[in-house]
Amino acid sequence: MTPVKLYPPKPEKVYFFGTCLIDLFYPDAGLDGVRLLEREGIEVLFPQDQTCCGQPAYTSGYHDEARAVAAAQLALFPEPWPIVVPSGSCGGMMRTHYPQLFAGTELEGHANEVAGRIYELTEFLVHVCHLRLEDRGQPEKVAMHTSCSARREMGLADTGPTLLARMGQVELVEQARAAECCGFGGTFAVRHPEVSAAMVEDKTQAIEATGAKRFVTSDCGCLMNIAGRFEHQKKSVEGEHIASYLWRRTS
Amino acid sequence: MSARDNILRRLRERTDGPLAAPQSDFAVVTGRGWSREERLARFERWITSVHGEVIHTTRADWTATLAEVLEAKGIRRLALGREHHVAAEARAALAEGDVTLIDADRDIETWRHEQFHDTDAGLTSTRGAIAETGSLWLWPTPDEPRLLSLVPPIHIAVLDADTIEDTFFDVVEAHGWATSMPTNALLISGPSKTADIEQTLAYGVHGPRELVVLLRHAEERP
Amino acid sequence: MSAAQEPVQTFTPREFHRQAHDALGNPQIRANFRKAMDGLMAKRRDVFSDWDLEILRELGANIRLRALAKLPDLLERLEANCRANGIQVHWAESGDEACRIIREICERHEAKSVIKGKSMVSEEMHLNAHLEEAGIEALESDLGEYLVQLNEQTPSHIIMPAIHLNTDEISDIMHTRTGTERTRDVDYMTAAARAQLRERFMAADVGVSGVNFAVAETGTLCLVENEGNGRMTTAVPPVHIAVTGIEKVVEHLRDVPPLYALLTRSATGQHVTTYFNMISSPRKPGEHDGPEEVHLVLVDSGRSNIYQDDELLDTLRCIRCGACMNHCPVYTRVGGHTYGTTYPGPIGSILMPHMMGLEATKDLPTASSLCGACGEVCPVKIPIPDLLVRLRREAVGEGRGNVPGAGVKRTKKEAAAWKGFQWLATHPGVWRSSTFIAGKLQALMPSKLGPWSDYRTAPRPAKVSLHALVKQHKAKHHQADKADGEERS
Numbered sequence: 023m024t025p026v027k028l029y030p031p032k033p034e035k036v037y038f039f040g041t042c043l044i045d046l047f048y049p050d051a052g053l054d055g056v057r058l059l060e061r062e063g064i065e066v067l068f069p070q071d072q073t074c075c076g077q078p079a080y081t082s083g084y085h086d087e088a089r090a091v092a093a094a095q096l097a098l099f100p101e102p103w104p105i106v107v108p109s110g111s112c113g114g115m116m117r118t119h120y121p122q123l124f125a126g127t128e129l130e131g132h133a134n135e136v137a138g139r140i141y142e143l144t145e146f147l148v149h150v151c152h153l154r155l156e157d158r159g160q161p162e163k164v165a166m167h168t169s170c171s172a173r174r175e176m177g178l179a180d181t182g183p184t185l186l187a188r189m190g191q192v193e194l195v196e197q198a199r200a201a202e203c204c205g206f207g208g209t210f211a212v213r214h215p216e217v218s219a220a221m222v223e224d225k226t227q228a229i230e231a232t233g234a235k236r237f238v239t240s241d242c243g244c245l246m247n248i249a250g251r252f253e254h255q256k257k258s259v260e261g262e263h264i265a266s267y268l269w270r271r272t273s
Numbered sequence: 274m275s276a277r278d279n280i281l282r283r284l285r286e287r288t289d290g291p292l293a294a295p296q297s298d299f300a301v302v303t304g305r306g307w308s309r310e311e312r313l314a315r316f317e318r319w320i321t322s323v324h325g326e327v328i329h330t331t332r333a334d335w336t337a338t339l340a341e342v343l344e345a346k347g348i349r350r351l352a353l354g355r356e357h358h359v360a361a362e363a364r365a366a367l368a369e370g371d372v373t374l375i376d377a378d379r380d381i382e383t384w385r386h387e388q389f390h391d392t393d394a395g396l397t398s399t400r401g402a403i404a405e406t407g408s409l410w411l412w413p414t415p416d417e418p419r420l421l422s423l424v425p426p427i428h429i430a431v432l433d434a435d436t437i438e439d440t441f442f443d444v445v446e447a448h449g450w451a452t453s454m455p456t457n458a459l460l461i462s463g464p465s466k467t468a469d470i471e472q473t474l475a476y477g478v479h480g481p482r483e484l485v486v487l488l489r490h491a492e493e494r495p
Numbered sequence: 496m497s498a499a500q501e502p503v504q505t506f507t508p509r510e511f512h513r514q515a516h517d518a519l520g521n522p523q524i525r526a527n528f529r530k531a532m533d534g535l536m537a538k539r540r541d542v543f544s545d546w547d548l549e550i551l552r553e554l555g556a557n558i559r560l561r562a563l564a565k566l567p568d569l570l571e572r573l574e575a576n577c578r579a580n581g582i583q584v585h586w587a588e589s590g591d592e593a594c595r596i597i598r599e600i601c602e603r604h605e606a607k608s609v610i611k612g613k614s615m616v617s618e619e620m621h622l623n624a625h626l627e628e629a630g631i632e633a634l635e636s637d638l639g640e641y642l643v644q645l646n647e648q649t650p651s652h653i654i655m656p657a658i659h660l661n662t663d664e665i666s667d668i669m670h671t672r673t674g675t676e677r678t679r680d681v682d683y684m685t686a687a688a689r690a691q692l693r694e695r696f697m698a699a700d701v702g703v704s705g706v707n708f709a710v711a712e713t714g715t716l717c718l719v720e721n722e723g724n725g726r727m728t729t730a731v732p733p734v735h736i737a738v739t740g741i742e743k744v745v746e747h748l749r750d751v752p753p754l755y756a757l758l759t760r761s762a763t764g765q766h767v768t769t770y771f772n773m774i775s776s777p778r779k780p781g782e783h784d785g786p787e788e789v790h791l792v793l794v795d796s797g798r799s800n801i802y803q804d805d806e807l808l809d810t811l812r813c814i815r816c817g818a819c820m821n822h823c824p825v826y827t828r829v830g831g832h833t834y835g836t837t838y839p840g841p842i843g844s845i846l847m848p849h850m851m852g853l854e855a856t857k858d859l860p861t862a863s864s865l866c867g868a869c870g871e872v873c874p875v876k877i878p879i880p881d882l883l884v885r886l887r888r889e890a891v892g893e894g895r896g897n898v899p900g901a902g903v904k905r906t907k908k909e910a911a912a913w914k915g916f917q918w919l920a921t922h923p924g925v926w927r928s929s930t931f932i933a934g935k936l937q938a939l940m941p942s943k944l945g946p947w948s949d950y951r952t953a954p955r956p957a958k959v960s961l962h963a964l965v966k967q968h969k970a971k972h973h974q975a976d977k978a979d980g981e982e983r984s
Contacts, residue, residue: 045960045962046960047957048957049963049964052965053968068965070927073919073921073926076920079916080884081887082891083893083904085893091917094920170865174868202824202868211864213858214825215949217515217828217862220525220828221864222950223950250952251951254951276586276587276592280586280795281571283795283800284566284802288804292560292805292808295557295560295561295564297561298557301546301551301554302753319766379783380783385697389697405766415782415783418783418784419726423723424727441752441756442749445751445752450713451713454715454773456776458715466769467685468763469642471530471660475681478685479636479689479692479693479727480726480769
């Protein structure tokens, strides 16, 4: 049985681990996440030496390289504040796989300690901040794609939809096979491009069939994949990180 | 070194060392605590959901019900045992009728063709049933051999209502299966079926097309 | 062109990419699998709804782990109890050796015809081809296996072998091979197969079956099925040979009910199968049917090697329900044959590298987006995604080197690229300036990013990285705070 996770009270400060995809391609989503946290009265610490959680190397089987990269990140969070990650994929890597990666090494204890402080952004907003949202946007339908890592690795199928349900003008529509992977899978999309393409094609069709003109996701890998497919087909459906969506409509 | 020795040696000299064996808690497969009525209702619901037919009768009248079933289904040739009281009572009741009774307590080699081609139904007793899954349990005997419930196109099984238990685990434990396994022990839950042609259910692919359970109650139900 | 007229295709894991390409381009295959997998997923969801599924899975995993922890002792106990019951036990280190053992038993009985119940282990060791070479006909009797055999194919799913075929295709195959009418009437086709196979059961000299659970405590072989062909195979011919992997043993009879409950629900969404057939001995004196001889062939075939490693060991917990393939988004799209292995889908991708080596199977562990659906539904909680990652490690030479073909996928170029990634990601100053440069050079970035942009628009680096954005944001705040403070004072 999945143990019930106990959440701490809202802290004074948090660390923010922005992830490499956000850093490079979607920095606004990262900043919007920071603003959402700050609006709750939390001071957000952003270690400038952060790079990447190491997951691409990890899932490709290059664990020595992944461990070196991960070790560099472990050093960034000396104070006992929670570490908020705006991605289920990177969050899952740090919470679940860091302990595996460092098992039996000198850094095992440190990795376990850091892993215990990892929260995915929507998880943190729902369960720690008990976020209230005042929706100032126009009424609209939106679809959500929860990443597989958030859904299964971190057990967070509901936090994104919970936040959207608090938006007064937003109607959340569920696409067919909502729990199915969009086909990103990091290097999977490069190693098996045709299979990945078939998966994202089905995902875009399912989202389009809901009638929503916008979808949100809590993972930029999925966003890049699904939105990239829509754009490639010149479809008008647009994607956005959930942090940006929430911030844009409530600020 | 034999294959056996090599395999066992590799398993024993395991690189990562001996493994710890965990204890198991079987609570999830037992302790249902269903009442007699609940058991009966569950058994009937599940077995009928997989196309089993349940006909309620009593211990006193069941052979009359059997005769009605044979009549209704046009069964002219019925294979059955001899010694089990179910078989004995059926034989007595059907002795005068025009249904041909085929002896099942013979070496199969002497009547295989007849069993495969000229038998309309097989009648068997059951040892009990499982409410949770709608399953009958049978331990075939020389009197009622294993193919009797499999080869004829209709299987008529006689079940006493008070032998239905909650779960498979309960049956295995309560009846000491672990110390007394017969040549063949069977759970039967409905007639033979397949979904191998595009997920479409079809019955009677190899075994019986129909399973009729004559469910005997101790007395007339109000 | 109908399936029945297509030339016989052979599949190999070495050609995963080409086979995937072909399958993805075949709308019939796509539709058949999508429909079937959607149905199976829905049925599984429904049938577990009234169970405390997590507790049951925990128990299932625990029973299998206990069996593996005691594996050598349990195998000896199984052997002793089977022998005491009159079942003859044989051991085979390889599939070939198991084939030889089975052929020799057949030859001892001058068998010309073998009827088979469904057995994936017999598929794994290519038993049918081996027997045919020796002049012994081996006929599959599970309807799906029968259809696949008629069509000169191999199963595309471990539970539903003919799931890649639709009704029309099956009608064509049966018409072409057995002379039945062309029809969409499934009852007609089923009845025709019944009639065809019944004659073969009566004529068969030997029945060969698999085993779902072998109970050490009692020397009992358990078979799970719906059709009754398993019961026929094990009770009609004079000789029954059961063949199974050494990992299928469980300790106690009471271990069986939970595993059986998990198996049927996970496999086909049934709360129970039609038959649960438990065989503990050959025909005893005084009994009137059943085989005079029962043999059990225990096959290793790489399993004892998997057993050596604490992490890989979990692979052996598998009870062969197929839920991982039913829920796999990759399997659903490319179908079972694309994998080119006896066991397709996620379980195949973590099992076949041990049996065939990573050289032949190196594309299988990467044929997963690691979405986790397989691990989530596995009834015995095998961490399949973690094992896929482990085999990726082994393939690139960064594992323990104990999987056949370890390191075969390592190339200097790729290894150097990951070293480069490591260097960049451990030099934050360089990282920051390179994201800065990427943003500045945005316009110069290629609009094509290899295979990615065949199907998707390539993402463009942002003008300003998050590092820089947060810095600006903080500076602004700081100033605002200062201004605030000054105003108040």
